[in-house]
Amino acid sequence: MATFQLAGLPSMQVSNQTAGGLGLPVAPQYAESPNTGVMLAQGIGSIYDNLQAREKKQSEADFMKSFGQAYAVNDRDAMKQLAAAHPEQIERLQKGMGFIDQDRNQMIGQAAMDLRLAAKSGDQSLMSSLQKNAPILNQMGLSPEEAFLSFKQDPKQFDQITDLIGMHALGPEKYFDIQDKIEGRDIDRNKLAETERSNRASESLTQRGQNISAQNAALDREIKRAELASKSLDRQAQKETDDLRRQELEQKIEANKQKLNEAKEKKNQTQTQAKLALDNGVQQLDRLAQEAKAIRDNPSLWRTTGVPCRFYNFPGSAADDIDAQLESLRSQTGFAVLQAMRDASKTGGALGNVSNFEVQQLQANLGNISGKQSTEAMRKNLNKIINYAEGVKKRVSDAFKRNYPDFKPVETTEINNVDSSNISDDELLNKYLPR
Numbered sequence: 001m002a003t004f005q006l007a008g009l010p011s012m013q014v015s016n017q018t019a020g021g022l023g024l025p026v027a028p029q030y031a032e033s034p035n036t037g038v039m040l041a042q043g044i045g046s047i048y049d050n051l052q053a054r055e056k057k058q059s060e061a062d063f064m065k066s067f068g069q070a071y072a073v074n075d076r077d078a079m080k081q082l083a084a085a086h087p088e089q090i091e092r093l094q095k096g097m098g099f100i101d102q103d104r105n106q107m108i109g110q111a112a113m114d115l116r117l118a119a120k121s122g123d124q125s126l127m128s129s130l131q132k133n134a135p136i137l138n139q140m141g142l143s144p145e146e147a148f149l150s151f152k153q154d155p156k157q158f159d160q161i162t163d164l165i166g167m168h169a170l171g172p173e174k175y176f177d178i179q180d181k182i183e184g185r186d187i188d189r190n191k192l193a194e195t196e197r198s199n200r201a202s203e204s205l206t207q208r209g210q211n212i213s214a215q216n217a218a219l220d221r222e223i224k225r226a227e228l229a230s231k232s233l234d235r236q237a238q239k240e241t242d243d244l245r246r247q248e249l250e251q252k253i254e255a256n257k258q259k260l261n262e263a264k265e266k267k268n269q270t271q272t273q274a275k276l277a278l279d280n281g282v283q284q285l286d287r288l289a290q291e292a293k294a295i296r297d298n299p300s301l302w303r304t305t306g307v308p309c310r311f312y313n314f315p316g317s318a319a320d321d322i323d324a325q326l327e328s329l330r331s332q333t334g335f336a337v338l339q340a341m342r343d344a345s346k347t348g349g350a351l352g353n354v355s356n357f358e359v360q361q362l363q364a365n366l367g368n369i370s371g372k373q374s375t376e377a378m379r380k381n382l383n384k385i386i387n388y389a390e391g392v393k394k395r396v397s398d399a400f401k402r403n404y405p406d407f408k409p410v411e412t413t414e415i416n417n418v419d420s421s422n423i424s425d426d427e428l429l430n431k432y433l434p435r
Contacts, residue, residue: 111136112166116159119151120377126151223267226260271404278400282393284337289389291329296382298322302375329385330366337389 111133118129130137130144137147151158233256237249295301304322369381 107136109166112162115147116162116166119155119159119162123148220267222263223260226256226263230256230260274400274404278396281337281396285389285393288329288337289386291325292382292385292389295322295325295329296379296386298325301378304378326369330369 114129114133115126118125127144127148130147134144137144147158230253233249233253237246237253240246240249301322304326366385369378369385
């Protein structure tokens, strides 16, 4: 089976460059002869040539060592600076890899970069990119199927090789600049999609809020009507002289009080459930943001991403600890947030239908976290989760305030004092409860 590798592709492993074989050559001994001056000049020239060859070899080894170290920690600036300071080394590597034509170099570099970015998006995206770049792969002795199999067998090595091919075809500075521009366009598209999603969520939230406000208004009218009816019945009972009629009024008063308490209890229960759901959701969102920030700001994060994780991630290491935190973020914490939001949606309270959008967005953000990413991509996705948590907290808190502007537990025994001494029963009902 063909391997996704180019002849002459340098290794990025940091090797011992101080082993034997670097000693100065021994100057030859010359016998006395009439041409001593000529022979001495030739000997000095040979020594000089050998020294130059040794220095060139050492310079090449030093460059590869420095470049490999910079690549291992994903230090783009260092790789760009090395390439700018040693253009002859990049040219040497290009010739060694068969990159001798500028147009061909451009095509190979673009193809490598396209494959590298497509691999981040999953199997389907990578297969499309492999088919698109099949002519370039064929020139390298590979089929799209073989390249895809290489990716499935070792994704990290696939990423490393595509990076190295792209960098040596285009040069590190141009390679990373183009890659950043492409990723920047992806970010802009993601921002647009997020804006559209947020607008849809806001529209749904507004509609849901209008429904809740209408329900609250209906409950308020029901409570107010029962309170006024109670006062009216009390006055009638006080004025009634017929015992039988007074008993009937007292029964109506008792039934009305029960109706009033039930309406107040219903309103109180609805508000309290919504507030509890809101508080629980906010608490879980805070936890989500805090854990994402802790991972994002961990100085050892680079050890768990890209190529470095192959060397630094072992049991008990800092990288292993971060992996455990990432798994917790994806599973336990993420699940707790999703469950809290679903529970809040069931209450019809602060979240309502907006949860359908928010749940989908959170699932997408959590699914984007992968050790195959670069450190920068990992931090970007962690920032998305942090911003998501803060944004949802604000949206649902604002929604609760709109739906329950005067939230407080309603006392079921409380009766509003209404001065109705000079107003008839019908006038009182018509004034406060127009039908």
